[in-house]
């Protein structure tokens with residue numbers, strides 16, 4: 465059987481919460497290391513990888529707004545949180561010997577490169593992992609939308625959304641044992657059934673640009689590599 469992947473370049477979206485591990489806040493470096501190992505496995509298949517990491521483990525704009533802050537101001541704080549996560553992931557990847565570049569939508573030259581589309585593509589062609597920080601650089605957006613946007617800009621073959629479970633279910637499988645996992649869904653299914661795996665803006669952008677979304681369990685070691693080979697459990701949204 466031919467196990468070679470059907471993908472040349474993919475985007476992996478990891479939520480900030482995924483990096484918390486069993487903590488209530490912040491980062492678990494062990495989780496960062498484990499995800500980095502999975503990224504390494506995928507690179508070894510010959511697939512180019514870029515990443516968008518959320519910031520929800522540190523700060524969410526909507527929570528700041530609920531606590532009385534100006535929403536746009538709070539969203540900028542959320543974007544800064546994604547930069548911290550990106551630097552942590554860069555460190556984890558580099559410890560495994562993987563050349564990595566962070567590019568931020570909000571320029572921060574002392575820490576990382578500014579976002580330059582053609583340069584990011586060039587990095588990946590040279591085998592470097594590119595982490596896109598700072599979301600889209602605009603308040604009122606999410607890192608899901610940033611992941612869809614950058615994936616389209618990078619001409620990725622798929623957007624991999626790493627979640628807590630191995631796909632999209634009819635109900636929360638951790639609460640409802642009768643919940644069923646979908647093998648495939650359409651973008652419109654996701655929007656119409658309000659399946660909250662990604663926000664509507666991200667799904668619409670993927671739909672308009674025919675970018676497949678693959679939902680899989682980020683906490684399952686080796687799952688990212690398996691998905692690239694078409695093995696294991698996941699849900700494809702096309």
Ligand code: UDP
Pocket residue numbers: 478479480481517518519520521523524525526538539540541542543545546598599600601602603604605606607608610
């Ligand atoms: N954010 C933003 N614009 C963007 C991306 C993110 O304003 O393009 C802010 C927003 O406040 C958000 C926070 O950054 O709550 C963290 O991102 P997100 O909630 O998407 O992280 P995740 O849920 O993936 O951890």
